[in-house]
Amino acid sequence: MSRETIEKRIPSALPWYVAGGLFLLGAVALPVYHIGGLAASIALAVGGYVVAKKKIPPRIEYVDVPQQPFATGEAALDQVLEQAQKHLEQLAVLNEHIPQPELSAQIDRMEQAGEAILEHIRRHPEKARSIRRFASYYLPTSVRILTSYAELYASGANGENARSLMTDVEKNAATIAHAFEAQLDALFAGTMLDVSAEIDVLDSMLSGDGLTGKNQIHLN
Numbered sequence: 001m002s003r004e005t006i007e008k009r010i011p012s013a014l015p016w017y018v019a020g021g022l023f024l025l026g027a028v029a030l031p032v033y034h035i036g037g038l039a040a041s042i043a044l045a046v047g048g049y050v051v052a053k054k055k056i057p058p059r060i061e062y063v064d065v066p067q068q069p070f071a072t073g074e075a076a077l078d079q080v081l082e083q084a085q086k087h088l089e090q091l092a093v094l095n096e097h098i099p100q101p102e103l104s105a106q107i108d109r110m111e112q113a114g115e116a117i118l119e120h121i122r123r124h125p126e127k128a129r130s131i132r133r134f135a136s137y138y139l140p141t142s143v144r145i146l147t148s149y150a151e152l153y154a155s156g157a158n159g160e161n162a163r164s165l166m167t168d169v170e171k172n173a174a175t176i177a178h179a180f181e182a183q184l185d186a187l188f189a190g191t192m193l194d195v196s197a198e199i200d201v202l203d204s205m206l207s208g209d210g211l212t213g214k215n216q217i218h219l220n
Helices: 014-029 035-055 075-096 101-123 125-155 160-187 189-208
Strands: 005-010 059-064
Antiparallel strands (some): 005 059
16 A cells, blocks of 8 residues: 655754764864863854755655544544544555465555545545444454454464465455445445536537537538
């Protein structure tokens, strides 16, 4: 699951060490107990800091863009959605610890659909109630099932019960992934109907005005 990242520039601490070292060097070489020597040591330290600051670039790190909080107007529902976001993050961690490629591919589908669902709800909080069961039951239950699988896999358990459970999870992962995608599709159902109706109206108007290229009258 990929996320949008931003560049974060972290200033180096080395210029401060340079300044401190130069001040100590000045304190040793100059009579800092006199105002002139002290001022010269301070100037040396400041100059070293300025030069080092220019020469030593900041460290670059890329961090996830902070996500906007949910704002449905219902505190309890917002809490459910925040918990759903944490469950998706758990799903990503589990995926990293499940080397079975086919199962991992299905988890990728779950992650992508889940993130798209929550992002859509951030933009359209009025639809939040329609995914409450997904957020409060389907998603956390899927995480629990996959957690059990990951724990069994990591333990090396090879008994009949363990193999049976792991096989069941592998067989049903595609069904779970499809359910996630169906929930996402349902969120866009109303939008797709609206767009389809607008296309029909536009096509009808274009045809009525002779702008579709069909049955146009050509004048000699």
